Amino acid sequence: MNFRPSGAVDRLVAAALVLAFALAGWKISQRTPASPLTVPLSGPVAPVAKPPSQQLSPDGRFRFDAQFVSSSPGQAVHAASMVELNDGRLRAVWFSGSREGAGDVTIQTAVMDPASLRWGAESTLFDRNKLQQGLWRYVKKLGNPVIARAPDGALWLWMVNVSLGGWAGSSITWARSADEGFTWSAPHRLVTSPFLNISTLVKAAPVNFENGETGLPVYHEFVTKFGEVLRINSAGQVIDKVRIPGSRGSLQPVVLVSASEKAQIYMRAGNATALMASHTTDAGKTWAPTQVTAWPNPDSAVGGAVTNAGTQWLALNPAPRNREVLALLQTAAGGSFDGATPWLVESSANPQVRTSLTEYERLLSQELKARGAREDEVQAYVASARRQLCGDQSCSQEFSYPYLLQSRDGYLHLVYTWHRTRIKHVRLDPLQNLQAAQAAPGHAPASK
Template sequence: MIEEPQAKVPDNGEWRSAFVSDGDTPLVHAASMVELPNGSVRTFWFAGSREGAADVAIHSSVFDPQSGTWSNEEPVITRQQIAEGWGRHVRKLGNVVPVLDDDGRMRLFVVAVSFGGWAGSRVVVMESFDQGKNWRFDGVLVTTPFLNISTLVKTAPIRYSDGTIGLPVYHEMAGKFGEILRLDKDNQILGKARIGHGRKAIQPLVLVDSPSHAVAFLRNENEPNNGFLYQSESHDGGWQWDELAYSSLENPSAALSGLAMAEGHWLIAANCNRIERDDLCIRETRDGGRSWQERWTFHDRERWRGEEMTEQQFSTLIHPELNSDVPPEDPSRLLDRARHNKCDGRLGCEFQYDYPYMIRTRSGDLHMVYTWNKTAIRHLWLKADSAAPNSNEE
């Protein structure tokens, strides 16, 4: 039996914003979050000179909801640290997904590559007994009989009533598809369930809205891409899944996140168009996906899509986004990083807001982090204890 959601959506429309990362590294990406026992939120992401570089490490910061501030970011896991614990070469690190167990131990599932590209990934498990400050190598998930490669993580785990977890994973070699791994506290795989039977669907987001029912949305990797997410449902606690079908949600083959608030009541955070990652919104359904509305829109740069934008024009447009409730330490450094990451001397500049990750804390607050122009991790926070009309942020 799968644990059900318990809380409702806050009525407050005033999302607060802050930058989690401080621009120390040229590139950051793929943040994730977990709530700590005291109500704080710890975030993880990978950071380095570029994606896949040898200097990429896992960075982290902690959000204090009482003060509304983030701690200084720190590298908490390095490529060398994993290599030493594993006893083999580690070429690069990628996505991470945290889990806090009932006994206080924290597990971090880390995508690690020894050879080749992301299709050669394995999922390494690190463990911490001080809420994510210090880590030690725990093991590697054995997920496939063929060299145990091509398994990656991205989206939040689900919890079963017996204390086990369901870890959504996906594969990128000899077909692209999603699965759920059911893991015990020792990271032994008790079972696995394939989500759909297509071969072009990755990064499954699994939303549980009753003890037996779950819905999964998956990123569409078909070429050419028709611009819609895949969808599948399970009616037996996640063991069997319907055949993949196209949902009604537009998406440019980009990562997504979401929450089940109640039966048939879901929130999906994603890029909300069929072409580019230049917008970001949260969509809501209250009828099990038969109809959707855009509940909150945080970025929408469609009007500039396809234009030859200069670095000066790009800087002018994104500068207001630095005016967060908690401003970055060095806005000029973030602007320089963003221009470097998103501007090309021949092709001009483009916007990018992607890889959202949402959680709901015990207080009922909603938190979302995402990658801002490949340069910073940005945080959005919606408190549950106040009310205001819905608002949009440009």
């Protein structure tokens, strides 16, 4: 016989649902007031003298230093982030393996000496086995790592990992270091939801609140994409989260703080149309509905930083269809990037046309050799790039997934994925006088 609930059971279920919604509403209304955001120190810091080895940007407007960070030939590398250490060195982290999503992917790190600008040999921080042992659960693959300074002076490291399915089934694991990244605590799961705790990913730098809490921008990919900001206490626990309204289809949010109560957020467009933006005027307790900016976004990540002088910077791929152009934008605190003239960092000769296989190999080999790679290393790097970015006859050049920070000496540092085979580091003086722009490939229009 078929069981049919009685009217009394129906009323009981309805009452339970009403009570659950009422409790949820009460919990939201009882949120503690948002602590003011930590604002970068005001006043410019003069950079140290520039070494003579600087190169000219593709558009001839500025100069910068460039070095490769990663040092393992033949690997697929991606999603770098970095932090300044107490002694002035930089520590970068990224993921590396035979391909993105493979079981052999590891979280790698290297440290740069600011005097020589040279990066040391890379080493492994975490792999699948280490996470499995620490979490007591199966780990299928690893992804984006983000390293940052905690308000108490320690280092945070957040990592994306998946136990079942693809990236939509991912969660975030974190660890802390009290010795500048030489050793790390056991890994812990970041609990972002009581239901399954999946589909939360990280890519961008956190922001800090004056009360010692951390705001971590994250995003979701299960069923639909959207961005939100987690509020994390000093013990690594999520105590609140706020979804960015109207951010459906957007991901990988970057937060730029302009005042103690004000910040802007910029997001990658999963629908491959334009860079998306929102803002807050109450220290992140609420965010304005997401708006479209004037900059195209080819479904690619952006990076951001706020300098000590209050200038806001974005790093992005400003072309509508691919990642063959990488540029920087700047604006005043809380200003708009619409109409900004890009600082062109790297570009293919013709971003609208795929590069022939022969020319692609020549271009990569030329730069790798110029930066000290041996012939066997060059062959391994090129083979890795071909495997990921080439068809039978042509290739797509790629300069993607940028990450920005300013060091205490005033320099702006950019790390990004170079042809999916190396992590590249660019250092520039953000206060340098710009030259008149020359004709350059991939110069995107400043507005629609």
